[in-house]
Amino acid sequence: MKLSFSPEDELFREEVVSWLADNLCGEFEPIRFRGGPGDEHSFVEERKAWEQKLAEGGWTCIGWPKQHGGRAATVEQQVIFNEEYARAGGPGRMGHIGETLMGPTLIAFGSDAQRERYLPGIRAGREFWCQGYSEPSAGSDLANVKTRARLDENTGEWRISGQKVWTSLAHESQYVFVIARTDPESVAHKGLGFFLVAMDQPGVTVRPIEQLTGTSEFNEVFFDDAVCAAEDIVGAPGEGWKVAMGLLGFERGVSTLGQQMLFQNELDEIVRVARANGAARDPALRQRIAEAHIGLRIMRFNSMRMLSGGGDDGSLQKEAMIYKLYWSSWHRNLGKLAMDVLGAESEIVPEAPYGLSRLQSMYLFTRADTIYGGTNQIQRNIIAERALGMPREPRG
Amino acid sequence: MEFRFTEEQQMIRDTAEAFLAEVSTPAAVREAMVTERGYSEALWQQISQEMMWPALHIPEAFGGLGLGFVELAAMQEQMGRTLLCAPFLSTVGFAVNALLVAGSEAQQSHYLGEIASGKTATLAFMAPGSRPDADAIQATCAADGDGFLLNGEYRYVLDGHTADILVLAARDPGSAGTAGVSLFVLPADTAGISRQWLPTMDQTRRQARIVLDKVRVEGDACMGAAGQAWPALAKILDLATVALAAEQVGVAQQSLDSSVAYTTERVQFGRTIASYQAIKHKAADMMLKVEAARSAAYYAACIADEALAGRPLGSGLAEAASIAKAYCSEAAFFNAGCGIQLHGGVGITAEYDIQLYFKRAKSTETLLGDAAWHRERLARQLLDGGVA
Secondary structure: OOOOHHHHHHHHHHHHHHHHHHHHHHHHHHHOOOOOOOOOOOOEEEHHHHHHHHOOOOOOOOOHHHHOOOOOHHHHHHHHHHHHHHHHOOOOOHHHHHHHHHHHHHHHHHOOHHHHHHHHHHOOOOOEEEEEOOOOEEOHHHOOOOEEEOOOOOOOOEEEEEEEEOOOOOHHHOOOEEEEEEEEEEEOOOEEEEEEEEOOOOOOOEOOOOOOOOOOOEEEEEEEEEEEEEHHOOOOOHHHHHHHHHHHHOOOOOHHHHHHHHHHHHHHHHHHHHHHOOOOOOOOOOHHHHHHHHHHHHHHHHHHHOOOOOOOOOOOOOOOHHHHHHHHHHHHHHHHHHHHHHHHHHOOOOOOEOOOHHHHHHHHHHHHHOOOOOOOHHHHHHHHHHHHOOOOOOOO | OOOOHHHHHHHHHHHHHHHHHHHHHHHHHHHHHHHHOOHHHHHHHHHHHOOOHHHEEEEEHHHHOOOOHHHHHHHHHHHOOOOOOOOOOHHHHHHHHHHHOOOOOOHHHHHHHHHHHHOOOEEEEEOOOOOOOOOOOOHHHHHEEEHHHHHOOOOOOOOOOOOOOOEEEEEEOOOOOOOOOOEEEEOOOOOEEEEEEEEOOOOOOOOEEEEEEEEOOHHHHHHHHHOOOOHEEEEEEHHHHHHHHHHHHHHHHHHHHHHHHHHHHEOOOOHHHHHHHHHHHHHHHHHHHHHHHHHHHHHHHHHHHHHOOHHHHHHHHHHHHHHHHHHHHHHHHHHOOOOOOOOHHHHOOOOOHHHHHHHHHHHHHHOOOOOOHHHHHHHHHHHHHOOO
């Protein structure tokens, strides 16, 4: 076992740190530490400009192969980039869905024409994507999508009708990738297609969802005979599930250490508050602050295990299978801890009518962490059935 | 970054697993745990002479195998999984580490050689009713010519009634806290030492009371400079804590595995009960605990290696040890407790093994500071700006 990064990786780290120091300043100073989860509605125009700045420096899509405009950065280098980006206060990435989900999916499953058409816009930080997966009746049971795609025999185009929900950044995106049913008679994961759809057209309507924080990161997206060109289906009709699941496999944990840096910033703020207001002298709160610290450190050790590979031979990486359940539960507890450390002050909203502080917003939004991306209950099913080999629940 | 076993480490782990599956069977554990000695001497000879496990991280110069702390943790994890009854933690986790950290070359050469050839050892520092910090040291050492005169009483000494070699912590009369602490290493049959087995709830590991009545030792029994041993002892206890945390990972793992096996066989309402989400979700929570515990314990083992080698990352030993012990203690207890629940009625019988894991989980939790103790130690670092 070795805990340190290689000298080459440390040189890469220096390059990242110095580029960020030189560029994440001036006009971009106000967006440092902004636009993360729960704050994605903030500074949208500035963050779009920042995406282009990143692209100019060659810091978008660094994990992509060189022939598609990436740097072919190793997993370690991607981890380092994400970690240093978060440490420097890099704003929430507008382009992350295109960069981490859409791009790799097109590289793996797309046609040459699709790659030529769509990858450069993502790479340049000019075209943003959102994800059309969940529907009102397809949440945890994602295969239950009802959105339909019908081939218009007159025009040769696809026509898409239905509703998606929980779509982050839908109102800021030019494109959405959609799973829709190409075979109206099909059920579950058969008979689906994976479509690339332009948002700016009469058949697409976006309606923001106001959340418990009073802000709206998520949207409903309605498709009413929305047009999708014949060549904008990824894979063949009926292969949509394979593509959709492949897409979910691309994330590979490279953003975990970056995410943990955001968590560390939050915990540091809680510690500052506790030291200032005397909560640091309360024995019960001391225990909980220490527990939060322990939990975050172990989250890092666990990520280091994940990133050190294993599982190449097809064996399960159990430490990777617990990750979502682990971080979401930890973060939810951190939210409550933040309020308890603040005490009576936790109720007071800094700006009328409902301009929450960072910790208040974090506290409320962490309730979403244990739901999106696979609820804790679904995570436990997956762990029990895939990692522990316990029998599957009979499914209706 | 390679935070995973090397091939050689994996092999050592697999060998330990296979050997222990054969010798530390439930029947063997139950046989050993009702004896006063607490372990089979024949098995200890096999472990120390055939397998050479006590010599694992003793340098080759002293007759050891010269391996590292990660290998030790891997082995300790497997011992926890099978509840091995043997004076391994006391001899290796405590005494070998004490000699490596604080022993003079002569002491290392003599005692590490003896341990490598099958002798057992332990470390005593806690007065009755104390917690595992510097104030626990109440035995005294007074200068007596070229040597020292030791007096006092220790409790909770692992395998203290059977160990061949003792490492003892004592303090200058009238001193308090971290000042005035000394460490001594001596044969257990030195005149004036009386030792007595203390029966324990967890019968798979022995504890003893040791009383020192005017025990006269020569100056060369003192480890390092007299009166200045606290930093060394703190480091030794942190190293032992890391080894213990790795053992707890094994306890947590086996509690999960046996519960999955039992609930997969047990049928109620016409279905194996492992197919119910109420059972599966509990098992999933147990797996989360054990995997996170494993990450914590092996990180700490890597840091322990750095600390023993005197490299910079080793300065994180106290923090890594506290993180590992706080988390692994609760993981082992949670998993063993859930294990009893998942076994249903048979879980509280003497016949099923889960109760033995439940007891081992608790004894290891208490030993060397429970989760709350370690969290408070971390809180002092985080919140008080001081050092732990």
